[in-house]
Amino acid sequence: MKPVRTRFAPSPTGYLHVGGVRTAIFAWLVARQAKGQFVLRLEDTDKQREVAGSDKHLIECLRVLGLDYDEGPDIGGPYAPYRQSDRLDSYKQWGQKLIEAGRAYADPYTPAEVQAFREQAQAAKRPFRYRDHRPAQPPAWDGHQPLRFKSDPKPYAWQDAILGNLSTGPEVIDDFILIKSDGYPTYNFAHIIDDNAMAITHVIRGQEFTASVPNYLNLYEALSLEPPVVATVPHILGPDGNKKLSKRDGAKDVLDYVREGFLPDALVNFIACLGWNDGSQQEIFSRDELLRKFSLGRVQRSGAHFDERRLLWMNGHYIREMTLDDLFKAVQGYWPPEASDASEIYREQVLGLVQERLKYFAELPELSRFFFVDLSVDPKLISEHKQLKKLSPVELHSLLQKAKLAIEESDFTPEDLTKRLNQLLEQTGQKPAVLFSLIRIATTQAPASPGLADTLAVLGKDRSLQRLESQLSALASS
């Protein structure tokens, strides 16, 4: 058996979104689980569409997600170069070979003439095929005309590793362009030459290429090359509608997710499970489990909608599973500016309280700000509170005063605070919904916060009492 070799072969025309990354993940999984190689190849044959810097971006994206490749443009490898614009000679040679074999010819028509043929066919309601206009005496190819494949139309039946048995008639076979008039090869030609040259065994790509497979098979025959296993991955659809996820419609850059504090493992887990599962009820797959259990045969044959809420849940799950130490390291750079003066110990305590409600790191400031800065008293927190708004400022003041006295006695361990707060409940005869809400609002000035005793313990005695005092004077003056 040949060693399994897969590749991710993007064109450097922008960033990578969830849909593009999924193809990379699948190809990576197939290579790694077979102890084969994973190759990155840049398909930069369209100089018009190329976006400067996107090669770096692509590489960064794979690196961040941990999709390591064995060969690529930046690291080289036995089949270098891995950038198609550096391999033009090879396409020319193969093109020449096809000409000599009578399987390629120069296209003598101008684009306008070809377009006219196309419109004629459309007007006659007949499918347009270039080969119907194949010139009887094509000129010698001087490199300035497009070089076309002289196809041999016939029916094909083949196996797709995901879609299963596929077949088409001879009518889909046509004389497509191998090398454009600018000297660059088309995707249709270049990828076949390179996949062969790089000993790629499994071609895993999006469904936009399925319709071309018969043409590729025809070309493989003309080149006397053995076609690889092909696997067609259905598109990922946008959250609403049935349209393919696209940059145009605002699909997010995967690196943006990482920047917002989504964990690479969570992203990989989530994206891999869009259209794949192992048949069990498992939802969370570590990288090792994915490597062990993944198979192309179990990839869904229809497109899947991208639901960010599910990603949010999964990322939160991964965050909760982290040790506090690991999370603390991961979350550096996400603290609110006010936290810069706080000690590491204090920040880690805060993080411990906030961990279970963190869905992604960029939420950290809004969840933790009040631990680091005294927010001004917000009367609305009381006036719009369904229990507290029934009480007068005087009643609230007296209640809070009692709370302050009780809390002052505490050593500010969570246990002792809990004990004293419970005693206070009995003493005042108040419901927790009233008493605890009042204290919580006074000490946080936030609509939501972690548990009261824990929050007070982390805030510490000085800060807690000072905030109670601020609330008391606000109540006194209202």
Place this chain on the structure above:
RNA sequence: GGCCUCAUCGUCUAGCGGCUAGGACACCAGGUUCUCAUCCUGGCAACCGGGGUUCGAUUCCCCGUGAGGUCACCA
């Protein structure tokens, strides 16, 4: 339009002739001494339609319907 493909809760999906059609996300309700979250319990919610085949179809076949892909000197 031609060709190819696909079709289970709102979403991701399990199912591969016999199940009260299962799980997860989201949502709703209750519980966890306050809020938010976590966690637990419960709930809502699906086999696109019509024909066959079969003792029996979500499952197999056909026809519709719907959706997607493709018909470029883009990939």
